[in-house]
Amino acid sequence: NAGVMQNPRHLVRRRGQEARLRCSPMKGHSHVYWYRQLPEEGLKFMVYLQKENIIDESGMPKERFSAEFPKEGPSILRIQQVVRGDSAAYFCASSSGPRGEAFFGQGTRLTVV
Amino acid sequence: QKEVEQNSGPLSVPEGAIASLNCTYSDRGSQSFFWYRQYSGKSPELIMFIYSNGDKEDGRFTAQLNKASQYVSLLIRDSQPSDSATYLCAVKEGYQKVTFGIGTKLQVIP
Numbered sequence: 776n777a778g779v780m781q782n783p784r785h786l787v788r789r790r791g792q793e794a795r796l797r798c799s800p801m802k803g804h805s806h807v808y809w810y811r812q813l814p815e816e817g818l819k820f821m822v823y824l825q826k827e828n829i830i831d832e833s834g835m836p837k838e839r840f841s842a843e844f845p846k847e848g849p850s851i852l853r854i855q856q857v858v859r860g861d862s863a864a865y866f867c868a869s870s871s872g873p874r875g876e877a878f879f880g881q882g883t884r885l886t887v888v
Numbered sequence: 889q890k891e892v893e894q895n896s897g898p899l900s901v902p903e904g905a906i907a908s909l910n911c912t913y914s915d916r917g918s919q920s921f922f923w924y925r926q927y928s929g930k931s932p933e934l935i936m937f938i939y940s941n942g943d944k945e946d947g948r949f950t951a952q953l954n955k956a957s958q959y960v961s962l963l964i965r966d967s968q969p970s971d972s973a974t975y976l977c978a979v980k981e982g983y984q985k986v987t988f989g990i991g992t993k994l995q996v997i998p
Contacts, residue, residue, distance in 0.1 A: 808986055817990040818932070818976070831985050866931055873983045874920050874939075879931045 777802065779869050779880035780849075787886045788857045796852040796883045800869030806830075807850045808868045808877060809842060818866065824850060857887045890915040894977050894989035902997050907964040909992050911977030914958070921953055923962045924976040926991065932976055936962060967996045 780799040788794050800807055809821040820834040824844035835842065839857075844850040854861055864884050868877040891914040901907045909923075920939055924932035936951040938944045938960070944951045950963040960979075964971055974991040 810988075818988045820985050820987070823985045830983055834985075868932075868986070874980065876920075876922065876934055876937050877978075877980075877986050878934055879924075882931045 779804075779867060779878055781865075781867050781880035781883050783883060784881060785884045785886070787888060789888055790858060791856050794854040794857050794861070794885055794887075796854075796865050796867075796885070797849045798852070798867030798869075798880060799849040800867075801871075801878055804869035804871050804875075804878075806870045806872065806875070806877075807844050808870075809850075809852050810866045810868070812864045812866060812882075821852070821865075854885075857885075859887045861885060862887045890918075890979075890984075890987050892977055892979055892987050892989035894992050896990050897993040898995050899992055900995045900997055901967050903967060903969060905967050907967045907971065907994055907996070909962040909964075909975050909977075909994065911960045911962075911989055912958055913960070913977075913979045913987075915979065915981060915987075916955075916958065917981045918958075918979040919982065920980040921951070921960045922978040922980070922986070923949075923951060923960075924978060924988075926974045926976060928974075964994075967994075969996045969998050972996045 810818040822842045823831040839855045866882045868879045870877040893912045923936040926932045938951040948965045952961045976991045977989040
């Protein structure tokens with residue numbers, strides 16, 4: 776019974792490149808949440824998706840960031856033209872429904888050089 | 889703006905003692921309440937969830953919910969050094985994001 780799978784675990788990008796972070800939810804889960812965390816700081820909400828729908832994107836920067844959760848395949852968080860300030864740990868969580876418990880993946884550590 | 893408030897700590901307790909972690913939330917419509925444990929450099933791990941007023945026990949952990957006071961707590965009995973971590977309180981209402989507190993850093997002193 777695989778948990779939430781995120782890949783890659785570590786990603787290094789040069790300034791101006793694109794970063795694509797993938798999240799496969801737990802089996803049977805159709806709700807996905809993305810969070811960003813800087814060292815020694817709290818979890819910052821980015822976006823909440825259900826399959827083929829964006830429920831809440833209030834935490835997403837207006838530019839360069841986008842997210843999707845297609846009918847088939849993983850959820851993707853895409854960051855275009857990365858800058859050093861994008862360096863952080865990005866966590867994905869999934870739940871079975873709007874009230875269900877959310878379980879986290881291992882995270883993707885993005886480093887922009 | 890929905891908020892979840894926690895004391896960032898650190899909270900230091902001796903080994904074998906009870907650790908008490910507290911959390912308040914602003915949204916009266918919140919329906920689901922969670923406690924996560926996060927070790928440094930790791931992802932959050934769900935350790936307790938509670939939906940109804942009262943206490944819920946699981947091993948050494950007890951979650952307490954008081955919706956009238958908008959208060960959630962986590963008790964850890966017989967604290968161990970391995971319990972040293974940051975504990976995140978989180979709340980949710982229906983089709984809304986899971987809102988997290990800043991987390992309380994717990995240090996269990998051997």
